[in-house]
Structure formats: structure tokens, C-alpha cells
Amino acid sequence: MLKGKHILVGVSGGIAAYKAAILVRALVKEGAEVRVVMTPMAKHFITPLTMATVSKHSVLTDFYNPENGDWNSHVSLGLWADAYIVAPATANTLAKMAHGIADNLLLTTYLSMRCPVVAAPAMDMDMWNHPATQSNLQTLQKHGVHIIEPPAGELASGLEGKGRMEEPERIIAFVEQLFVKKKSLAGKTILVTAGPTYEAIDPVRFIGNHSSGKMGYALAESLANRGAQVLLVSGPTSLPAPQGVELVRVTAAAEMYAAVTERFDKADAAILCAAVADYTPEKKSTHKIKREKEPLSIALKPTIDIAAALGKQKKKNQWTVGFALETDNELANAKKKLQTKNLDMIVLNSLNDEGAGFGGDTNKITIIKKDGTVAAYPVQPKQKVAEIIVDTIAKMC
Ligand code: PMT
Numbered sequence: 001m002l003k004g005k006h007i008l009v010g011v012s013g014g015i016a017a018y019k020a021a022i023l024v025r026a027l028v029k030e031g032a033e034v035r036v037v038m039t040p041m042a043k044h045f046i047t048p049l050t051m052a053t054v055s056k057h058s059v060l061t062d063f064y065n066p067e068n069g070d071w072n073s074h075v076s077l078g079l080w081a082d083a084y085i086v087a088p089a090t091a092n093t094l095a096k097m098a099h100g101i102a103d104n105l106l107l108t109t110y111l112s113m114r115c116p117v118v119a120a121p122a123m124d125m126d127m128w129n130h131p132a133t134q135s136n137l138q139t140l141q142k143h144g145v146h147i148i149e150p151p152a153g154e155l156a157s158g159l160e161g162k163g164r165m166e167e168p169e170r171i172i173a174f175v176e177q178l179f180v181k182k183k184s185l186a187g188k189t190i191l192v193t194a195g196p197t198y199e200a201i202d203p204v205r206f207i208g209n210h211s212s213g214k215m216g217y218a219l220a221e222s223l224a225n226r227g228a229q230v231l232l233v234s235g236p237t238s239l240p241a242p243q244g245v246e247l248v249r250v251t252a253a254a255e256m257y258a259a260v261t262e263r264f265d266k267a268d269a270a271i272l273c274a275a276v277a278d279y280t281p282e283k284k285s286t287h288k289i290k291r292e293k294e295p296l297s298i299a300l301k302p303t304i305d306i307a308a309a310l311g312k313q314k315k316k317n318q319w320t321v322g323f324a325l326e327t328d329n330e331l332a333n334a335k336k337k338l339q340t341k342n343l344d345m346i347v348l349n350s351l352n353d354e355g356a357g358f359g360g361d362t363n364k365i366t367i368i369k370k371d372g373t374v375a376a377y378p379v380q381p382k383q384k385v386a387e388i389i390v391d392t393i394a395k396m397c
Helices: 017-029 048-055 074-080 092-097 105-112 125-129 129-144 166-184 214-225 253-264 306-314 330-340 381-397
Strands: 006-011 031-037 083-091 117-121 152-154 161-162 187-192 229-234 245-249 269-272 279-281 298-302 319-326 343-350 368-369 374-376
Touching: 006 017, 006 105, 017 031, 017 048, 017 166, 031 048, 031 074, 031 105, 074 105, 074 269, 083 092, 083 105, 083 166, 092 105, 092 117, 092 129, 092 166, 117 166, 125 129, 125 161, 125 368, 166 214, 166 319, 187 214, 187 253, 214 229, 214 298, 214 343, 214 381, 229 253, 269 306, 269 381, 306 319, 319 330, 330 368, 343 381, 368 381
Parallel strands: 006 031, 006 083, 083 117, 187 229, 187 269, 229 245, 269 319, 319 343
Antiparallel strands: 152 161, 279 298, 343 368, 368 374
């Protein structure tokens, strides 16, 4: 499966660097073309000679060759690679990657990467558990890096715990999956809505909600990683456009409705993850409403239900997937929305579940399909939740 693939392996300085040689050897056996870049510290753990021998190519460790001034271009490596595996990824290297520090060739190459990046951390368990490391890992996941969590076991320190680098064959299996998944939605166009909507009361104030857009953006990214053409219609968020995704920014529910319906015709499916306001002020004041002693009432009118509109508009070969954010009678309410909005699938998340719903980096979902099947999943990062949803959609499309 890796035959002909260009795989760049980044080795940072930790005891697990010896496993990088096994990893590279196995990748070459799978038919991949492998290049290796090492940090200065990695050379203390495993020699460039070993890595050059197993990869069958000279190893890159410095920005340039001091003997002849030859420049090692991280930009060309970024364009060349189909996947970049950083293994082992030490706490120091992960921290620098998370913060865009580029003081060695492994790191400058990381910043130039256009392909999927996979990091296999290796460190002592206390370093792994440290809030700084955990926060760096979350940042990297937000930036789209795939983290292969270290399994628990005996560590170089003699302690028992999480921190051993994952075994090379498992890292390879993960990378192979990336390539399989990448192809599975090629040729499909998928529309995604994300984030909140802001319904203006006056030029200063609005009615909004706590949606950060993280769930919808993670879906868009996962779909793009599998080769789909993704149109992301997003309410106001502070998130950047995921790589390879066409982003249309809107503010209010009416704008989101217009942007979505205009594009739905060319889509194979729509995933409606946005937390769209159900009501909007009947009138927007043209000036800032002044503070008075009397209570203020604002008349609200219902917004158009985008999901329901697409449910009516969709053709036989089009799919719609909705979300249900519930606080009570969760399953019954979600099933009702599945029917009334004529959806093919609905993803339920409940604010009663810890780690689920708005704002945070995790979610806990239950997928309910039109055929009545129900599948519940544990709390996990929104990127992983997105993978599960996209896996399910890829099987339906
Ligand atoms: O953005 P995050 O902070 O990551 O949070 C993610 C999330 C909690 C917002 C997301 O997982 C989620 O649940 N999104 C749907 C929120 C919502 O509005 O749920 P609902 O049960 O009110 O709506 C049901 C469905 O109808 C949704 O697919 C919604 O997009 C759609 N809808 C609702 C109203 C409307 N006017 N038009 C719609 O299309």
C-alpha cells in the first residue's frame, strides 16, 4: 500500500530513536521511498550512518553542508513528502512544533509540510502527563497533526506508565489508513455548516450562542483529508480555514441559509453542524438602543430551518446529516429531528454529558441513522469524533 509513497521520517532526540531505524527499514520494505531528517540531539541516540543505511539515502541533519555550502531545502522536502512521520517526537520537539519554533531542520521542514503529519510521542510518563505537554498535543491536533498516543508499559526510566513510542508496525498501519481514507471520498462534494449565527439587535448587540466552530471545522478537515471537495459555510469563529477547504464566512441565519441553498445543488451531501439561531429580531435597530429604566422587549421571529429546507430540496442521490444539541429527552428529540428535517442521519450531543457539546476540544456523540440504527461513542477529541462521523458517511455515500 505504501509502494512509491514519499515518506519523510523526522527523528528527535530520545531513547526511542533506535525504533526509528526499525520504522524506516519497515517502510522501505513496504516499497516506500524514505528520507530521514534528524535533530542535532537525535544524533546522540542513533547515528546518521545507521539511518542512511536503512533508508538508502543520505540523512539530513543541518540547514546546509559547511564543507560546500549545499543548502538542504525544507521547502522542497515539504513538497516532496506524501506523509511526514515524526518518530520519536520528544516533549521538546512537540512543544516547538506546537509553537512554530523552527531552530532545526526537522522543525523548519514541519512548518513547510503540505501533507499529513503524524507524530509518535515518546517520553517519560510525568512529562507526558504534564499540562504543558497535554496542551501542546491539543494545539498540534488543532493544527491537524495526527498524534499516535504512546501505549503504557515499562519506560527507559524504569517507571511504568504511558510514554513508550508506539511500535513501528502500528505507526505504519496508521499511515496506511491515512492513504486509504484519503481516497475514499475523492470525487465527492460535501457542504458543511459550522459555528454559531449572530442575529443583530442593533449595530452593537446580537443574539448568539456558544458554538466555537471546532466540531464543524474538524469535520471539514477530515472530509478534505479523504479527498472530498469541501464547502464550509461558517458563522463567526476565530478558526482559520482548514487546509484544502473552501470557506464562506457568514454572520446571520438568513445569510447562512442563502449561502447553503445556493451551493447545495452541486453537493453530494450536506452536514449541518452549525448552531443556527432559531429566532431573530423582527427588526434591527439602525442605532444603538439606549439604556432606559423600563424593561425592554424585543420581538423575535423564527429563522428559516436550513436543515429542513435541504431535506425538502434534496434529490435521490443527495444526503443530509444533521446534529441535535439536546438538554433533555435526548434520544427522542434527536429521532424527531431526524424525521421532521428529513435527514439521513443525525448526530446527537447532549449538554448533560461531560466533555460534550459547545466550545471544548472533545465531544460525546450518538449517531442515529434513518434505518433506526443507533451507535453511541465515548468522549474523545473532536478530530476523532469527526473521523467517526466521516467514516459513517463514507460508507453511505
Ligand atoms: O462549534 P462547537 O463549539 O465545536 O460545538 C459543536 C456543536 C455543539 C455546536 C455541534 O456539535 C452541534 O450540536 N451543532 C448543532 C447545534 C444545534 O443547533 O442543534 P439543534 O438541535 O438546535 O438543531 C438541529 C439541526 O438543525 C442542526 O443540524 C442545525 O444545524 C439545524 N438547524 C437548526 C436551526 C435552523 N434554523 N437551521 C438549521 O439548519
